[in-house]
Amino acid sequence: MANLQVNGQARAYDGDPSMPLLWYLRDELAMTGTKFGCGVGLCGVCTVHLNGEAVRSCQVQMSEAAGKSVTTIEGLHPKHEHPVQVAWRDIGVPQCGYCQTGQIMNAAALLAKKPAPTDAEITTAMAGNLCRCGCYQRIHAAIRAAAKGA
Amino acid sequence: MTELKPHSKITIANVSRRGLLKGVAATGSLVLAAQLPGAKGAFAAYPTGAQSMPNGVVTNPKVFVSIGGDGIVSIVAARAEMGTGAARTALPMIVAEELDADWARVRVVQSPGDEKTYGNQDTDGSRSVRHFIQPMRQCGAAARKMLEQAAAKKWGVPEGEVEAQLHEVVHKPSGRKLGYGELAADAAALPVPADDQIKLKDASAFRYIGKGTVRITDIVDITVGKATYGQDVVLPGLKFAVVARPPVVGGKVASLDATAAMKVPGVEKIVRLEPKPAPAKFAPLGGVAVIAKNTWAALKGREALKITWDDGPNKVYDSKAYKAELEANIKKPGKVERNEGDVDQALAAAAKVITAEYYAPHIAHATMEPPAATARMQDGKWEVWAPVQSPGGARDDVAAAVGVKPEELTLHTTLLGGGFGRKSKCDFAIEAALLSKEMGGAPVKVVWTREDDIQHGFYHTVTAERFEAGLDASNKVIAWRHRSAAPSFMANFVPDPKHPGDIELGMGWVDTPFNVPNIRMESGEAQSHVRVGWFRSVNNVAHAWSIQSFIAELAAQLGRDPKDFLLEMIGPPRIIDVAKSVTTPWWDYGEPAQTYPVDTGRLRRVAELAAEKAEWGKQLPKGQGIGIAAHRSFVSYIATVVHVEVSDKGAISIPRVDTAIDCGFCVHPERVRSQLEGAAVMGLTLAKYGEISFKNGAVEQSNFHDYQLVRIDESPKETRVYIVDNGIEVPASGVGEPGVPPFAPALCNAIFAATGKRIRRLPIGNQLA
Numbered sequence: 001m002a003n004l005q006v007n008g009q010a011r012a013y014d015g016d017p018s019m020p021l022l023w024y025l026r027d028e029l030a031m032t033g034t035k036f037g038c039g040v041g042l043c044g045v046c047t048v049h050l051n052g053e054a055v056r057s058c059q060v061q062m063s064e065a066a067g068k069s070v071t072t073i074e075g076l077h078p079k080h081e082h083p084v085q086v087a088w089r090d091i092g093v094p095q096c097g098y099c100q101t102g103q104i105m106n107a108a109a110l111l112a113k114k115p116a117p118t119d120a121e122i123t124t125a126m127a128g129n130l131c132r133c134g135c136y137q138r139i140h141a142a143i144r145a146a147a148k149g150a
Numbered sequence: 151m152t153e154l155k156p157h158s159k160i161t162i163a164n165v166s167r168r169g170l171l172k173g174v175a176a177t178g179s180l181v182l183a184a185q186l187p188g189a190k191g192a193f194a195a196y197p198t199g200a201q202s203m204p205n206g207v208v209t210n211p212k213v214f215v216s217i218g219g220d221g222i223v224s225i226v227a228a229r230a231e232m233g234t235g236a237a238r239t240a241l242p243m244i245v246a247e248e249l250d251a252d253w254a255r256v257r258v259v260q261s262p263g264d265e266k267t268y269g270n271q272d273t274d275g276s277r278s279v280r281h282f283i284q285p286m287r288q289c290g291a292a293a294r295k296m297l298e299q300a301a302a303k304k305w306g307v308p309e310g311e312v313e314a315q316l317h318e319v320v321h322k323p324s325g326r327k328l329g330y331g332e333l334a335a336d337a338a339a340l341p342v343p344a345d346d347q348i349k350l351k352d353a354s355a356f357r358y359i360g361k362g363t364v365r366i367t368d369i370v371d372i373t374v375g376k377a378t379y380g381q382d383v384v385l386p387g388l389k390f391a392v393v394a395r396p397p398v399v400g401g402k403v404a405s406l407d408a409t410a411a412m413k414v415p416g417v418e419k420i421v422r423l424e425p426k427p428a429p430a431k432f433a434p435l436g437g438v439a440v441i442a443k444n445t446w447a448a449l450k451g452r453e454a455l456k457i458t459w460d461d462g463p464n465k466v467y468d469s470k471a472y473k474a475e476l477e478a479n480i481k482k483p484g485k486v487e488r489n490e491g492d493v494d495q496a497l498a499a500a501a502k503v504i505t506a507e508y509y510a511p512h513i514a515h516a517t518m519e520p521p522a523a524t525a526r527m528q529d530g531k532w533e534v535w536a537p538v539q540s541p542g543g544a545r546d547d548v549a550a551a552v553g554v555k556p557e558e559l560t561l562h563t564t565l566l567g568g569g570f571g572r573k574s575k576c577d578f579a580i581e582a583a584l585l586s587k588e589m590g591g592a593p594v595k596v597v598w599t600r601e602d603d604i605q606h607g608f609y610h611t612v613t614a615e616r617f618e619a620g621l622d623a624s625n626k627v628i629a630w631r632h633r634s635a636a637p638s639f640m641a642n643f644v645p646d647p648k649h650p651g652d653i654e655l656g657m658g659w660v661d662t663p664f665n666v667p668n669i670r671m672e673s674g675e676a677q678s679h680v681r682v683g684w685f686r687s688v689n690n691v692a693h694a695w696s697i698q699s700f701i702a703e704l705a706a707q708l709g710r711d712p713k714d715f716l717l718e719m720i721g722p723p724r725i726i727d728v729a730k731s732v733t734t735p736w737w738d739y740g741e742p743a744q745t746y747p748v749d750t751g752r753l754r755r756v757a758e759l760a761a762e763k764a765e766w767g768k769q770l771p772k773g774q775g776i777g778i779a780a781h782r783s784f785v786s787y788i789a790t791v792v793h794v795e796v797s798d799k800g801a802i803s804i805p806r807v808d809t810a811i812d813c814g815f816c817v818h819p820e821r822v823r824s825q826l827e828g829a830a831v832m833g834l835t836l837a838k839y840g841e842i843s844f845k846n847g848a849v850e851q852s853n854f855h856d857y858q859l860v861r862i863d864e865s866p867k868e869t870r871v872y873i874v875d876n877g878i879e880v881p882a883s884g885v886g887e888p889g890v891p892p893f894a895p896a897l898c899n900a901i902f903a904a905t906g907k908r909i910r911r912l913p914i915g916n917q918l919a
Binding site for chain 2: 040
């Protein structure tokens with residue numbers, strides 16, 4: 001049995017302890033804002049916050065999530081107006097949009113730690129998140145804009 | 151519909167990729183849709199290939215527009231949204247423009263797959279805006295007219311005294327107003343006005359189109375995690391499936407032991423899927439499916455399967471050996487595809503002949519969303535949810551696979567987490583339906599993992615290209631022979647032709663726009679061993695890369711500036727009549743050449759614009775270089791200049807990209823910029839890393855560690871986009887695909903300028919180390 005918090009709500013899980021948090025969120029809780037992309041921690045589309053740290057939910061087993069607090073894109077901001085979300089809309093970052101929840105979660109974690117990151121810090125922090133449409137220029141610009149607004 | 155004779159003889163000037171393919175699959179011979187009609191009514195100001203697509207266009211506002219009593223205007227998006235913004239933003243915005251609706255009160259409603267109702271839905275070939283700007287303007291203008299008629303009737307005034315103005319109809323003499331919501335019911339009861347009663351807006355009155363101020367429809371849903379892609383479909387009682395597919399195309403299960411898999415907690419059923427013999431169109435590859443109560447259990451069950459495979463004849467496919475085979479075939483005379491003058495004689499008489507060969511491997515689409523689909527059957531009615539580029543075509547294919555009529559199956563189009571041509575092929579949707587059928591109609595979602603996606607795709611073709619340029623004594627190019635060998639995607643639909651079809655020939659090859667008196671294109675034999683599919687920009691990618699690289703090679707050998715030499719090769723502004731010198735009738739992206747001719751003036755203009763903006767000719771430090779390429783594709787003109795820095799260890803960084811596009815009238819400039827920024831990244835990925843290779847018939851790569859995509863830290867630092875300003879009278883042309891082809895040659899030409907090293911084989915990989 002694993003007890004955890006998901007977006008502030010207590011959850012109990014008694015299935016396979018080796019199941020990745022990703023599949024628990026998507027298949028058991030039907031919270032599909034956290035995406036599946038590679039399953040091996042190389043693309044970042046499944047990024048969530050675990051006790052405030054950005055993690056790849058495909059690489060976190062349920063046994064490791066026990067006792068911890070998970071924040072997903074659905075719970076990032078009560079009104080869905082986190083500065084990163086607002087900047088994403090203002091700058092028109094997405095094309096297909098599939099990777100963007102993971103990008104936003106990673107960017108939000110970066111700004112929580114470093115409210116005014118340098119360009120190099122943005123690039124380094126975001127290098128684990130792939131975008132096949134190639135929206136990187138706008139991702140960078142949106143993080144810069146969100147940092148100004150923070 | 152007209153039946154046509156064998157492949158190399160047919161006229162298919164106005165047939166789409168899918169139109170062609172659908173005809174092939176249906177009859178075993180090629181079927182040509184109705185001939186393009188001339189300009190029709192007040193609206194078809196210029197003819198396009200839209201009418202010749204399967205099921206053509208529909209303009210009826212009663213199909214696309216509904217208005218609630220509250221004034222909310224619902225506009226149907228009938229095509230698939232995969233990230234260009236065309237389907238769910240630009241096309242509804244065009245309707246709203248002519249309707250003079252307030253965009254804030256517009257809702258976009260996704261249609262199911264149903265081409266009889268909505269017209270062609272095949273979202274492919276950079277066609278959405280180019281084919282639908284005119285029909286959607288007509289649709290919106292007709293709806294506006296109906297609202298005006300309803301208001302005039304209500305007020306008992308002449309129609310000439312009323313005018314729609316931003317979600318209201320105004321009686322001009324009295325200033326009385328009625329909102330669209332108040333008029334909706336009366337307007338809906340009116341007949342759709344005849345074409346000659348409808349008046350399009352003057353371009354000076356446009357609020358939205360041409361402005362680029364409208365945000366994409368799904369921007370909020372995407373940023374809050376509510377956007378639903380194919381992988382995200384949730385239904386009550388949903389089962390989750392993964393499939394172990396044969397490693398070699400055409401392979402079969404020789405033996406299966408599912409004992410251990412069935413013991414995995416959560417696994418409910420193991421199903422064998424039989425492959426279809428080639429040509430199999432979009433049929434699934436077959437294999438063994440594991441159906442479980444969640445994805446994780448299905449994955450663990452699949453790992454526990456013990457399968458031995460009978461690989462079949464494609465086991466011989468080996469990329470190293472195949473490269474040698476292609477390279478041998480381009481050294482021999484091939485099938486002549488275009489001929490002007492006498493190349494043999496001109497090459498023999500030339501003062502100098504310069505030759506070079508290029509090779510580009512298979513690549514995989516690697517959409518960020520791996521394929522996925524969900525199906526269920528209740529009371530004999532099928533429902534499928536799938537991220538498919540061709541919702542109408544997928545509906546037909548899935549219905550056929552489960553043995554029902556298309557009318558008995560609803561195909562819900564989800565958002566696509568990237569398409570790039572992969573999701574034109576609905577094999578994954580057919581898998582979901584077959585598995586639901588095995589489960590008595592229970593809802594089943596088939597999930598493809600990244601490994602499944604990389605190893606069981608429809609791959610961009612592999613190609614070898616050989617050039618011979620003959621120069622006269624004054625170093626003018628008098629002869630140009632270009633041989634190409636690449637397996638054809640036609641092998642999915644007909645017995646392998648071993649040569650490109652007209653669509654592949656037309657993609658930046660036989661339409662090469664150079665001012666050379668003796669030109670010949672010859673195709674070498676190339677047998678298909680895998681599922682070759684179209685990848686964004688298709689054959690343009692390797693054609694543009696090799697042709698534009700060779701141009702820069704010639705310039706270097708002649709000591710000429712590459713940009714000046716490129717412009718000299720393009721020659722003076724003129725229209726090139728490709729049709730007169732080709733063997734297979736010319737395919738101009740399915741368009742009538744009178745609307746979309748090959749216009750070298752437009753190609754020159756984008757090359758000059760990109761070069762000027764990039765400050766072509768400026769001095770650069772050692773280790774840096776600048777390169778240019780210009781290419782027409784999808785009836786748009788585009789040129790890219792890449793500025794590269796190459797470190798001592800051969801690492802590439804790109805401070806700046808300048809891209810200029812002439813896409814006719816530009817409906818949504820902000821989204822066009824976004825497409826071209828993205829195309830630079832995709833172009834860099836395919837140049838730097840893109841390679842799928844085969845050994846013993848199986849793909850050697852499996853995930854993002856060995857099939858890398860460019861990341862933010864190696865992406866171009868800045869991509870600047872310049873859009874040639876055209877009026878509404880200039881036919882809109884493609885945007886989604888044209889940005890990719892010029893990137894790789896511009897990069898390779900920049901690398902040459904920086905290092906003196908010429909890249910003749912993609913990907914670049916460690917060739918600069």
